[in-house]
Amino acid sequence: MEEEYIKLIFGLKLKQIRTDKNLSLFGLSKLSGLSKSYLNEIEKGKKYPKPDKIAILSEKLDIPYDHMVSLKLDKNLAPIGEILQSKILKEIPLEVFGIKESTLIEIVANAPAKVNAFISTIIEIAQYYNFSKESFYLASLRSYQEANNNYFDDLEASVLAFSKAYQVDLNKPITSKELEEILVEEFNYTIHDNELDKHKSLDNLRSVFIPKNKTLLLASEVDDAQRTFIYAKELAYNYLKLEDRLYTFSWIKFENFDQVLNNFYASYFAGALILPKALITKKLQAIFEKKTFDASLFLKTMECFNASPESFYQRLTNILPKEFNIQNLFFLRFTHKAGSEKYHLKKELHLSHQHSPRANETNEHYCRRWVSLNVLKEISSNNKEHVFDMQISNYPSDNMKYLLLTSATKDPFRENHYRSISIGLLINKQLLKKLQFAENKKIISKDVAVTCERCAIKNCKERKAPPVFLDKIEKNNKIENVVAELNKRFS
Structure with missing residues (x-):
């Protein structure tokens, strides 16, 4: 000791x-x-x-x-x-x-x-709640992100310095080919494309890094956007000199918190490189200036970067607080298997306080009025590659409303599995000054809750479970009132 x-x-x-x-x-x-x-x-x-x-x-x-x-x-x-x-x-x-x-x-x-x-x-x-060491580390990381409004100026500066040093043009989409060239020529990487396919137990991994001889093994299913992100993370580890790191993507386990933190730094660097701050800010400004939301322009903006929808939405959590002073927002990632009634919240981030939609560890049923779940239901029943939707979610219990932007895509590594990525913006005076379309009546608005078990909405057709927790509270209140009346009568 x-x-x-x-x-x-x-x-x-x-x-x-x-x-x-x-x-x-x-x-x-x-x-x-x-x-x-x-x-x-x-x-x-x-x-x-x-x-x-x-x-x-x-x-x-x-x-x-x-x-x-x-x-x-x-x-x-x-x-x-x-x-x-x-x-x-x-x-x-x-x-x-x-x-x-x-x-x-x-x-x-x-x-x-x-x-x-x-x-x-x-x-x-x-x-x-079966809270593992990894869960504790990830919760600590979220707290760190939230304490810094999920914006790290030193990492943004490192990306600019990197792009200058290696002559990477941040004004056009970055391809995996140019990042691969830097990895091979500058950092002596050897890259294999199909080795992981030979091992069925590794079918959920996108990459494995062998540090002894700097060999990077990639799954053949990765598309160019995913490959670009993996390469960008590897460049981050080397350029930022992050030694204590993870060697698989996605991660299997964390040995210590430094690995969690360095994995985040590398991911942040990769996102900032692929979706440069100046360029994405300019394009978002054009969307936000419109009086009505232009969904086609939003999707076009997303597609002009060589990045997955998840990377794009995550980058919004860096840009919106810093460049647009939109401080109150949340990010959610759900997974879903086609034909199943279960939805799993795998990732979340809350700025600048804990918002209503949040992870639930008690096997309750997430509100089926959430647009995050509805897009999963839609994409799992058709052959579309990408489903986008938006909604105003009103939480009567909190007296708060959020503008939700949501995308659903297929999981390329798991058959019949899908994921949705959402960003929710708290509707207040500050947001309405930035986004005039946020109060457009054409946007579908729904009263929602966190889970069915805690929902007070009457006659909800989407309900999957009775409001047992609210019923218990109501029963206790009645008991308290009767006891108070008896106390008053016999005092």
Whole structure:
């Protein structure tokens, strides 16, 4: 264990023993002959006593020496010990969030019982919802993105510097061929196109990178847009010198948070390279200036970049807050199997607060009035490559409305599977100043909820489950009212 953790554990144990014996710091100082300030430093985890001092404390407190120096904590402090011994604080770069590890340690030392209760609660919730280490890392990454409005100026600048250094023209669509040339000539890559097809267990992977000899294996199903994105990510890893990285796309597992963060940096770089800020901003401006939404122009704009719809929508989450001051938005990616009634929310991002449509881990039924689900239902029943739709979603329970833009496409790696990508913009005065078409009455508007189980909409034909949670709340309210009436009558 880290030395500072060992100090903290000893301090926590000493403080607990002292408290259990109803001793103040002053009392322990008088009993042991050690200064009050010295004991205070020990309990805060700032100092570790020498063996002779531990022997004095052991004798005066009537606690075995071995128990004093053991790293084992009793059940009241065990969760804190588990956190420290797991090294999870070392795996998460706290400095990214502007937090010093020493600050967290001091908080633990000052209020161990309360911090322990909090940690125990988090662990219990995580176990209840089967919250994995990868889920924790991804949640941390989302928080980091949201804290920065999902815009990173240093990465945008790196893309401009890269394009200048390698003479990549950002005013025209970037092809996989020109990025492949840079990978091969400048970074000594060897690329194989069909090796992954020989292994059925790898049918969901688009690429595998072999670091020893810089060999990149690609699945034959990847189209040019996907290939371009993969190449752009590889260039990012090399150009940004991101050493701790993932070697498969899509990822299989994360070993630590640095891999999660570097994977995000590489993806951001790739998106900014393929969809340059200046060019996409100019094209979006032309769409936003119109009084009515021009769907054909929006789709034409999407198609003028060598990028997938998902990359395009994700890039909007960078551009809209920064260039158009549209701060309140969310991004969702759903997956769906044809013929199934299940819809899985695989990715989400919320700026600048937690909006109503969000991931649900309790097997409830997402609202079937969402346009994100309707486009999946539509594309799974026909042979179209791309289905686009838009909707104004009104959440009566939150008194909020969102303008939703949604695209659905086939999953090229899974037969009969589809995915939808959505971006939702909170309709407020600020948005209406930027997008005049947002209040156009021709856009379909629907009252929606998050899940059927929590929906108060009456006579909903799309409902897949009764509003059991609302029924429970209503029943409890009736009980409370009757109890209050009885209390009033018999008081």
